[in-house]
Amino acid sequence: MKNKKATATVKELFRSPEVELDIKRNRRRRIFFLFYMTLPGLVVYTIFRFIPTVLGLVLSFFNWRGTSLQMTYIGFGNYTTLLNDWIFWRSLGNHLYIFLINTVVVFTLAILLAVLLSSKRLWERGFYRVLFFFPSVVPVVIINILWMSVLNPNIGLLNSVLRMIGLEGENWLGDRAVVKNTIIFVMAWTSLGFYMVLFMAAILNIPSSIFESARIDGAGSIRQTFMITIPLIWEHVRMSLLFFIVTSSGLGFNIIFMMSKGGPNRASEILTTFMYGVSFGGESRYGYGSAIAFSILIITSLIAMLIMAVTKREVYEY
Amino acid sequence: MRKMKLKKRRRSPLTLKEIVSGVLIRIPLWFYVITIIIPFVFMAMNSLKTNQEFYANFWGWPAEPQWGNYTFGLQRSGILDMFVNTIFVVAGAEIVNIFTASMLAYVIARGKLKRPQLLFGYLLVGLLTPGIICLIPVFFVALILQMYDTRSVLILVYAAFNMAFSVFVMVAFFKSLPTELEEAAVIDGAGYSQTFWRVMFPLTKPGIITIGVFGFLEYWNDYLLAMTLISTEAKKTVFLGVMKMQAANAVRTDWGPLMAVCIFAMAPVMIVYAIFQGRLTEGLTSGAVKG
Numbered sequence: 175m176k177n178k179k180a181t182a183t184v185k186e187l188f189r190s191p192e193v194e195l196d197i198k199r200n201r202r203r204r205i206f207f208l209f210y211m212t213l214p215g216l217v218v219y220t221i222f223r224f225i226p227t228v229l230g231l232v233l234s235f236f237n238w239r240g241t242s243l244q245m246t247y248i249g250f251g252n253y254t255t256l257l258n259d260w261i262f263w264r265s266l267g268n269h270l271y272i273f274l275i276n277t278v279v280v281f282t283l284a285i286l287l288a289v290l291l292s293s294k295r296l297w298e299r300g301f302y303r304v305l306f307f308f309p310s311v312v313p314v315v316i317i318n319i320l321w322m323s324v325l326n327p328n329i330g331l332l333n334s335v336l337r338m339i340g341l342e343g344e345n346w347l348g349d350r351a352v353v354k355n356t357i358i359f360v361m362a363w364t365s366l367g368f369y370m371v372l373f374m375a376a377i378l379n380i381p382s383s384i385f386e387s388a389r390i391d392g393a394g395s396i397r398q399t400f401m402i403t404i405p406l407i408w409e410h411v412r413m414s415l416l417f418f419i420v421t422s423s424g425l426g427f428n429i430i431f432m433m434s435k436g437g438p439n440r441a442s443e444i445l446t447t448f449m450y451g452v453s454f455g456g457e458s459r460y461g462y463g464s465a466i467a468f469s470i471l472i473i474t475s476l477i478a479m480l481i482m483a484v485t486k487r488e489v490y491e492y
Numbered sequence: 493m494r495k496m497k498l499k500k501r502r503r504s505p506l507t508l509k510e511i512v513s514g515v516l517i518r519i520p521l522w523f524y525v526i527t528i529i530i531p532f533v534f535m536a537m538n539s540l541k542t543n544q545e546f547y548a549n550f551w552g553w554p555a556e557p558q559w560g561n562y563t564f565g566l567q568r569s570g571i572l573d574m575f576v577n578t579i580f581v582v583a584g585a586e587i588v589n590i591f592t593a594s595m596l597a598y599v600i601a602r603g604k605l606k607r608p609q610l611l612f613g614y615l616l617v618g619l620l621t622p623g624i625i626c627l628i629p630v631f632f633v634a635l636i637l638q639m640y641d642t643r644s645v646l647i648l649v650y651a652a653f654n655m656a657f658s659v660f661v662m663v664a665f666f667k668s669l670p671t672e673l674e675e676a677a678v679i680d681g682a683g684y685s686q687t688f689w690r691v692m693f694p695l696t697k698p699g700i701i702t703i704g705v706f707g708f709l710e711y712w713n714d715y716l717l718a719m720t721l722i723s724t725e726a727k728k729t730v731f732l733g734v735m736k737m738q739a740a741n742a743v744r745t746d747w748g749p750l751m752a753v754c755i756f757a758m759a760p761v762m763i764v765y766a767i768f769q770g771r772l773t774e775g776l777t778s779g780a781v782k783g
Contacts, residue, residue, distance in 0.1 A: 203683065203684060204684060207683075207684035207685060208599055208603055208605075211595040211596065211598065211599045211603075211688070212595070212596050212599050212611075214591070214592045214595065215592035215593055215595060215596035215655060215659070216596065218588065218592055218648055218651055218652045218655065219615065219618065219652050219655040219656070221633060221637075221648075221652070222630060222633065222648055222649045222651075222652030222653070223617075223618045223623075223626065223652040223653055223655060223656075224614070224617060224618065225629070225633065226626035226629030226630045226632075226633060227617060227618075227621050227625070227626055227629070229629040229632065229633070230625055230626065230628065230629045233628060233629060233632065243632075243635060243636070286520075287520060287521065287524070290517045290520065290521060291521070293517055295510065295513075295514055295517075296517065296518075302521060302525070303773055304769055304773075305525060305528055305529075306524065306525075306528070307769065307772070307773055308528060308765065309528060311709050311713075311761060311765050311772075312713075312758065312761065313712065313713040313715075313731060313757070313758060313761060314713060314715070315713075315715055315731040315734050315735055315738075315754075315757075316734075316754050316757070316758050319535075319734070319738055319750070319751075319754055320531040320532070320535055321531065323531075323534070323535070323538075323747075324530075324531055324534070329546075329547060331530070331531075331534060363527060363528075366524070367524070367528075371773050375773075416620075420619075420620060420621070420622050421622070423622040423624055424622060424623060424624050424716075427624055427716070428715075428716065432735070446624050449624075449627075449628075450627070453627075453628050454627075454631075454719075454720060460628050460631070460632070463628050464628050464629070467624075467625040467626075467627070467628060468625070470622065470624070470625050471621060471622070471625050474621075474622055
């Protein structure tokens with residue numbers, strides 16, 4: 175009661191016309207400030223990132239060929255074509271195969287190597303951290319040229335080594351049976367170090383007193399790894415998984431598009447390369463490409479939800 | 493008894509068990525180290541070989557280093573012009589992205605908005621959807637705005653694709669600054685704009701460097717957006733040139749100059765990584781640890 179009265183009197187006290195004007199002016203200044211601060215960023219983001227995300231769905235209902243902007247509405251026409259296209263089903267299968275296996279490989283290896291990296295006796299840890307992070311900053315074009323020269327069936331480094339120890343080399347990028355695994359290897363090679371460094375930092379952040387008390391309780395290092403280290407960094411792992419699933423579809427495109435071009439006979443075609451081939455690869459079927467793009471969004475979200483559900487564990491605080 | 497044992501252990505630097513476990517730990521690590529180093533060593537070596545030597549002696553050191561590969565590769569392919577284009581585009585995207593993102597982030601972090609989480613959620617769309625699904629719509633937008641095949645559209649698209657990430661990093665930085673700074677500025681008579689540009693913006697230098705370095709790597713290494721949005725030869729970026737050389741390689745092989753051009757195109761990334769790698773890994777990991 176008393177307070178209310180007091181504020182009322184204060185308000186009355188200050189309600190001179192000059193103060194009113196000042197408050198108004200200040201409010202106008204603030205609104206102007208907020209506008210000019212947010213507008214440039216929001217305009218750029220909205221036009222070139224947000225609208226395109228939504229527009230993709232709209233475009234998928236149109237028949238749009240060629241760079242002239244003429245298009246006709248065909249409803250779900252693109253989607254029925256898509257469902258009857260054998261290339262779609264093959265690339266969907268390859269997509270799931272490559273991304274699921276790649277995710278499992280990258281995260282298993284990254285966690286295990288991060289555990290090794292955070293071992294106390296490793297005095298050259300800084301060297302590994304610098305080097306292992308490096309592949310994730312190398313331009314993808316360079317990665318492709320590097321690995322294409324290493325995997326070249328005739329003069330490539332890998333086959334030369336295999337021949338030296340008396341093994342028959344493979345046509346790593348030209349053989350339908352191995353091309354997908356080659357792609358997975360290159361993708362894993364590229365992104366492994368990044369996540370390893372991330373998890374290493376998370377492990378080193380765990381208070382050492384926890385490990386000490388575990389040692390006193392008689393837990394060996396393997397037991398400590400599986401009972402303490404991994405459960406404690408699990409939330410970081412899951413967040414990184416989400417990030418990985420979103421970003422790796424771009425990486426997968428870059429590597430397949432340059433190294434195998436989806437071949438041989440679409441054996442390594444994934445949805446993203448299929449989309450690019452249909453729209454920018456000469457056919458100019460942009461509406462159809464948008465339908466494929468939308469299916470990529472659906473598939474990626476499904477993979478993300480599946481992996482998030484499978485990896486759900488109790489969260490431990492420390 | 494126990495104390496003595498501990499002391500004894502500490503004095504002898506390495507037991508057999510420790511040596512064995514040290515070696516065992518390093519085997520998988522060194523396997524990865526080798527797969528990283530060897531390809532780059534071979535790239536550097538082969539950039540100095542003639543074509544005949546490349547096939548005859550793929551393994552060895554170049555008998556006579558062909559430094560001419562570098563000048564030849566750079567002159568013939570027009571890579572130098574593309575290099576300049578890339579610098580222009582990357583610099584433009586950096587400026588647009590850094591300024592717009594930090595302005596936006598300041599409003600989200602300190603603007604006293606009623607619902608900053610709405611803006612946050614709006615930006616989250618750009619972080620949680622793969623950028624590649626926007627490829628055709630971005631091409632469409634560029635056509636509509638009549639900006640297809642210009643370098644400025646590339647600048648804006650890069651800045652927009654990186655916007656969400658940059659804003660999130662900058663919001664965290666602005667939130668970590670004490671509010672007393674702003675209050676002091678206001679008491680000294682600074683308006684909203686002055687408070688931001690004179691006090692807060694300069695203080696977020698570490699954040700700006702972080703988003704600048706991540707942005708640089710993103711823009712410089714990109715070829716997909718450039719390939720989609722640029723068609724004129726004179727406006728292409730450097731990796732489009734490298735890809736063209738590589739495609740020509742299928743017809744008439746010229747490995748030495750190709751490898752030389754690769755190293756040339758990769759050099760800026762290596763320099764930036766060498767300077768900022770500590771900030772890159774630490775910025776990333778501290779963010780990860782904070783959650």
